[in-house]
Amino acid sequence: RLGTERYYSHGEINQFIEDLAKEYPRRVFVKTVGKSYEKRLMKTVTITNGDGRRNKNVILVDGGFHAREWISPAAVVYLISQLVDNLEENADLLKDYDWVILPVVNPDGYEYTQLSADTRMWRKTRKPSSDSCIGTDPNRNFDFHWNEEGASENPCDNTYAGSKAFSEPEALVVGDLIHSYADRGKMYLTLHSYGPYILYPWGWSEDLPETVDDLHEVAKAGYDAILEATGTEYVIGSSTLVLYVAAGASDDYAFNAGFSISFTMELPPGGTGFDPPASDIDHMVKETWVGIAAMARKVVTKYPLS
Numbered sequence: 001r002l003g004t005e006r007y008y009s010h011g012e013i014n015q016f017i018e019d020l021a022k023e024y025p026r027r028v029f030v031k032t033v034g035k036s037y038e039k040r041l042m043k044t045v046t047i048t049n050g051d052g053r054r055n056k057n058v059i060l061v062d063g064g065f066h067a068r069e070w071i072s073p074a075a076v077v078y079l080i081s082q083l084v085d086n087l088e089e090n091a092d093l094l095k096d097y098d099w100v101i102l103p104v105v106n107p108d109g110y111e112y113t114q115l116s117a118d119t120r121m122w123r124k125t126r127k128p129s130s131d132s133c134i135g136t137d138p139n140r141n142f143d144f145h146w147n148e149e150g151a152s153e154n155p156c157d158n159t160y161a162g163s164k165a166f167s168e169p170e171a172l173v174v175g176d177l178i179h180s181y182a183d184r185g186k187m188y189l190t191l192h193s194y195g196p197y198i199l200y201p202w203g204w205s206e207d208l209p210e211t212v213d214d215l216h217e218v219a220k221a222g223y224d225a226i227l228e229a230t231g232t233e234y235v236i237g238s239s240t241l242v243l244y245v246a247a248g249a250s251d252d253y254a255f256n257a258g259f260s261i262s263f264t265m266e267l268p269p270g271g272t273g274f275d276p277p278a279s280d281i282d283h284m285v286k287e288t289w290v291g292i293a294a295m296a297r298k299v300v301t302k303y304p305l306s
């Protein structure tokens, strides 16, 4: 079991979900869905209410896209614990829905940032991308408007899009996951830092989707719940209008693939921005869960099982 007193390694997080699956064999399922460039195992944990019903709707959550954004995997670990431990309280969130969760999309980068103070602010993956520069921005590597605005063709840049769409095994794993759940996927949620923002499509252009009102309504449920719980005021809106244009990201990819709701949630800053001290983890992940639960509650009523 993992608490909120410190940050955990990728290995510890994988062990945590394996242990949960052993403890709750009818409700929690772990699957190895791929390997990172440095051959770390990428595992999803699927959380159900154990009723054995197949083909429920799906909420897909991931974290740890960007190596230095440690609060993201921490929030995902807390979310997993909440869903597993509080079955009664969260019965509505699991009745017609399964949750599929990938806690660390970029494990090589995440481990690299844990090595030393010098590497703490690494963002990208760790596959060499030219003679002198390492890594691709996994959130510019998706095959939807790949390498357009807000992505770089320079392998030395922090927003390098990669040599082609899905050049990075880690991004391809997420792309495949998105596809495998696209028909029943209702919400895709990718946790980053730092904001605080709840961002919806599009992020590749200034256009707003036709269903912007639905996206905004669900985001607003998270905004309201967090404001009431802690006073933190998230900014909600389209990625491009709130932040900047950035094409080839996973949120747009999932939305385009059929997820009705797709958000990048950027958790609040801490420390110098990307490095909240361990003493901040507890309140930050609890606040994040309040927002995610409120958004999921809106989603399960808006999109019932058909």
Ligand code: 0X9
Pocket: 066, 069, 139, 192, 193, 194, 199, 202, 203, 204, 239, 240, 243, 244, 245, 246, 247, 249, 250, 251, 252, 264, 266
């Ligand atoms: O630039 C990003 O990838 C995200 N911000 S971060 O500071 N965590 O790197 C924002 C992505 C928003 N979504 C799209 N632009 N599609």
Ligand code: ZN
Pocket: 065, 066, 069, 192, 193
């Ligand atoms: Zn990020």
